[in-house]
Amino acid sequence: MITNLTASERRGALLILVVMAIVGLFFAAAGRGDPIALHGALIMVVALAFAFPVMGHLYDPEPSADRLDTYYDDPSKVGMILTFAWAAFAMFVGDWLAWMMVEPTWTTGSAWSSFGRLRPVHTTGVIFGFGGNGLIATSFYVMQRTCRVRLPDQLSPWFVLLGFNLFCLLAVTGYMLGITQSKEYAEPEWYADLWLVIVWIVYFVLYLRTLARREEPHIYVANWYYMAFILVVAMLHIVNNLAVPVSFLSAKSHSLFSGVQDALTEWWYGHNAVAFFLTAGFLGMMYYYLPIRAGRPIFSYRMSIISFWGITFMYMWVGSHHLHHTALPQWVQTLGMSFSLVLLVPSWASAANALLTLNGAWHRVRDDATLRFMMIAAVFYGLTTFEGSFMAIRSVNALSHYTDWTVGHVHAGALGWVAMITFGALYASIPWLWKKERMYSSFLVELHFWLALSGTVIYVFALWNAGIIQGLMWRTYTENGNLAYTFLDSVVAMTPYYIARAIGGLLFLTGALAGCLNLYLTIRFAAPATEALSLMPLRDPVSDAVIQAAE
Amino acid sequence: MTLDVSHDTVVWAAKTVGLLYLLVLSAIIVCYAFWPSRQKEFRDASAAILDQEDRPWR
Numbered sequence: 001m002i003t004n005l006t007a008s009e010r011r012g013a014l015l016i017l018v019v020m021a022i023v024g025l026f027f028a029a030a031g032r033g034d035p036i037a038l039h040g041a042l043i044m045v046v047a048l049a050f051a052f053p054v055m056g057h058l059y060d061p062e063p064s065a066d067r068l069d070t071y072y073d074d075p076s077k078v079g080m081i082l083t084f085a086w087a088a089f090a091m092f093v094g095d096w097l098a099w100m101m102v103e104p105t106w107t108t109g110s111a112w113s114s115f116g117r118l119r120p121v122h123t124t125g126v127i128f129g130f131g132g133n134g135l136i137a138t139s140f141y142v143m144q145r146t147c148r149v150r151l152p153d154q155l156s157p158w159f160v161l162l163g164f165n166l167f168c169l170l171a172v173t174g175y176m177l178g179i180t181q182s183k184e185y186a187e188p189e190w191y192a193d194l195w196l197v198i199v200w201i202v203y204f205v206l207y208l209r210t211l212a213r214r215e216e217p218h219i220y221v222a223n224w225y226y227m228a229f230i231l232v233v234a235m236l237h238i239v240n241n242l243a244v245p246v247s248f249l250s251a252k253s254h255s256l257f258s259g260v261q262d263a264l265t266e267w268w269y270g271h272n273a274v275a276f277f278l279t280a281g282f283l284g285m286m287y288y289y290l291p292i293r294a295g296r297p298i299f300s301y302r303m304s305i306i307s308f309w310g311i312t313f314m315y316m317w318v319g320s321h322h323l324h325h326t327a328l329p330q331w332v333q334t335l336g337m338s339f340s341l342v343l344l345v346p347s348w349a350s351a352a353n354a355l356l357t358l359n360g361a362w363h364r365v366r367d368d369a370t371l372r373f374m375m376i377a378a379v380f381y382g383l384t385t386f387e388g389s390f391m392a393i394r395s396v397n398a399l400s401h402y403t404d405w406t407v408g409h410v411h412a413g414a415l416g417w418v419a420m421i422t423f424g425a426l427y428a429s430i431p432w433l434w435k436k437e438r439m440y441s442s443f444l445v446e447l448h449f450w451l452a453l454s455g456t457v458i459y460v461f462a463l464w465n466a467g468i469i470q471g472l473m474w475r476t477y478t479e480n481g482n483l484a485y486t487f488l489d490s491v492v493a494m495t496p497y498y499i500a501r502a503i504g505g506l507l508f509l510t511g512a513l514a515g516c517l518n519l520y521l522t523i524r525f526a527a528p529a530t531e532a533l534s535l536m537p538l539r540d541p542v543s544d545a546v547i548q549a550a551e
Numbered sequence: 552m553t554l555d556v557s558h559d560t561v562v563w564a565a566k567t568v569g570l571l572y573l574l575v576l577s578a579i580i581v582c583y584a585f586w587p588s589r590q591k592e593f594r595d596a597s598a599a600i601l602d603q604e605d606r607p608w609r
Contacts, residue, residue, distance in 0.1 A: 028563060068607075069606055070606055070607070071607060144599070144607070145602060145605075148607055149607050149608070150607045160564075170584045194582070215607070216596075217592075217598060218592050218593075218595070218596040219597075220599075220600060221596075222600075231567040291597070291600060291601065292600060292601065295601065296599035296601075297594075297600075297601060298601070301593040301594070301596065301597040302584040302585060302593060305580070305583070305584045305593075306580060306581065306584050313576065320580040329558070331558065335565075353588065400588050432605070
């Protein structure tokens with residue numbers, strides 16, 4: 001892969017790595033006694049581990065000009081392997097935590113494996129490690145094919161992909177060391193945040209450069225969603241992480257915000273992370289891969305445009321629904337609640353658009369587990385957005401907030417929507433990227449699908465029950481006006497649901513591991529695609545004559 | 552530092568400028584999506600991705 005870089009790109013890569021190694025060395029040496037020293041050392045080791053192979057190829061001849069006749073897919077390939085690796089790791093930690101909630105003694109006893117430290121390892125690993133790599137890998141794939149143009153250079157995609165993974169590594173190892181700024185889903189400290197800003201700006205510029213060079217006159221709607229994801233995540237990340245470090249040699253920082261302003265900023269960030277990281281980017285994935293795999297154009301292109309603007313406009317205002325019945329002014333809570341309800345319209349427009357696209361291709365959904373992943377993702381997208389709007393109503397939230405219902409809702413979205421669409425997109429792209437006829441084992445894809453679906457259903461049903469029981473127990477009064485149950489009573493009552501949740505999670509994890517195995521077998525052993533097959537349009541032979549949107 | 556923006560000011564802004572912003576933006580988007588001359592472009596764009604010619608145009 002390094003020999004595919006041009007000589008100047010190799011020199012550029014080496015320069016970046018050397019600068020990183022020096023910065024890492026500086027923090028490692030100067031940050032004595034502070035956890036930042038360990039991170040400095042980690043940055044240095046990672047930079048050197050990449051610098052040596054680059055040095056080994058520094059004076060190799062220039063790559064052949066033939067490369068410009070193909071798309072640049074190496075970063076997408078590595079990104080997809082990383083997506084599966086993060087899925088296995090982060091879902092394993094998640095299920096470990098689920099069993100810890102059944103039996104709290106199931107830790108190693110040392111600080112790194114306490115619930116409080118592993119919980120952000122799970123959330124960051126899944127959202128950023130698994131989801132982020134899936135988004136970056138598929139966005140490179142989709143932007144090239146929808147623009148009919150090769151990536152503008154070969155260095156910046158690697159910088160984005162590997163730089164982003166360094167951020168994830170700093171985040172996850174930091175939590176285990178006890179480094180956190182205690183903002184949910186934004187736990188990494190100031191230096192990791194600054195690094196992500198650099199990576200993200202390069203990502204945005206790379207996307208713009210590719211679009212500027214495009215051969216297709218129209219920018220396909222999937223790119224709009226990917227762009228919204230990149231742009232808004234940058235904005236959210238910068239504002240929410242505004243902080244002053246204690247010193248430049250300390251991992252600790254203090255947020256610029258305090259009190260209720262801090263809470264509002266955090267949940268403006270938090271809910272828009274759901275909106276633009278976990279929704280907009282994955283909608284981009286859906287609007288590309290679902291039509292391709294079904295062999296039919298999207299049901300209504302107009303509806304996809306209207307729901308795009310609906311989602312980007314409405315989501316901005318809904319964060320305050322996380323702060324119902326708090327010190328936040330009532331009218332701000334009402335604003336969040338109202339926009340959450342209106343948001344159902346563009347959300348369901350997208351879900352319906354996906355499902356209506358499948359009209360005329362339902363036989364494919366039956367036969368093809370990859371397309372079924374995408375179909376189920378659209379169903380869960382519809383279910384979860386309905387549930388989210390419902391839970392944002394203040395009186396419903398009075399019952400659901402602080403209970404496991406919220407956790408169940410999040411997992412309906414993360415497992416049912418985000419993970420399903422990602423696995424679908426990956427199973428669609430992997431054979432195309434590695435020039436294979438198909439995934440090595442269709443059985444393993446089927447197995448993964450059914451494990452994922454049954455795991456999600458068990459998980460979500462368990463926590464719906466758990467959450468509603470908790471909420472009701474906390475608000476049941478005796479005749480004398482005392483609370484009928486202690487908090488501990490409600491914890492004990494959760495045991496059967498927590499066992500069911502941990503089993504559901506285990507099924508989902510097993511499915512992801514089956515996917516990892518299948519990925520390995522496909523890359524290593526699957527039969528190569530014949531040229532004719534790889535260029536064959538994925539159209540239905542029966543309806544091949546004229547394919548038109550069903551609208 | 553105190554912020555001299557009262558609740559009433561924000562409500563006034565939300566009910567005038569905010570409402571107009573929402574309505575005008577919605578109108579522009581609906582016009583863009585439904586403008587007759589743009590329909591061919593949208594139809595072509597949604598069908599073009601199905602063409603699996605797997606190499607850049609240059």
